[in-house]
Amino acid sequence: MFHYILLHKPFGYLSQFTPETPGQLTLADLGPFPPEVYPVGRLDQDSEGLLLLSNDSRLNVQLLDPRHAHWRTYWVQVEGIPDEAALAHLRSGVEIRFNKKTYHTLPARAQLLDPQPTVAERNPPIRYRANIPETWLELSLQEGKNRQVRRMCAKVGYPVLRLIRVNIENLQLGDLAVGAWRACTQKEIYTYLKLKK
Incomplete structure (x- = not known):
């Protein structure tokens, strides 16, 4: 089963689930999330905003491969x-x-x-x-x-x-509160990102 999650990443959090040094804040501190999801793309620790989490490998390829510019x-x-x-x-x-x-x-x-x-x-x-x-x-x-x-x-x-x-693309952070997240459907994600299923 594929999962699609929109997250408003706060300042100071790594875009990963495992800290690099003791005491670092990570996505694990914002969950719980389904255990198989991972960030599709990233934001620096000192950047904020829209981060997409999923376990859909096709999404990862289409969104991050430079041949499919977004x-x-x-x-x-x-x-x-x-x-x-x-x-x-x-x-x-x-x-x-x-x-x-x-x-x-x-x-x-x-x-x-x-x-x-x-x-x-x-x-x-x-x-x-x-x-x-x-x-x-x-x-x-x-x-x-x-x-x-x-x-x-x-x-x-x-x-x-x-x-x-x-x-x-057309996938927006909107009024999602800092640190909050919401689940999305595959149709919503692929439509807003203009991806091929």
Whole structure:
């Protein structure tokens, strides 16, 4: 039997069920989940938002294989107010360091979020600096290199304070509370992700 679970991963949790060092928070601390599920894709420990858990290996291949590109959208809180030149740079692709090599990212979708989104407070809160404004961006990518969004924003001069994945294709985080999860049907997952059964 296949299981499909949408999870709102909180800040500070590993996208896996086993800690790497004693005391680390993992997905196991958010369950219980069916024992055979695993994360399809991942979010860094300091990133938040939509994470899909399943035991459907076909889903894993279709969603993660670069030949089957999918848009992933993030709300990104950055230091400063990005200008149009910075947004254009993100849209056209930037050069980042990845695996000790220079990598040119694929074109992305980037825009300022206005009005600013209403999101739950992070625990712990982001650092506050009275003399530096903060802005939320919406950034959509069709690839997922390690810490790519953070590297891209830093490259154009706007360090990331907070990062929340809000959708994968048409599969949305919606109003799912931080740390909460819900089961989905196969039809729902495959339809929203535009996958072949």
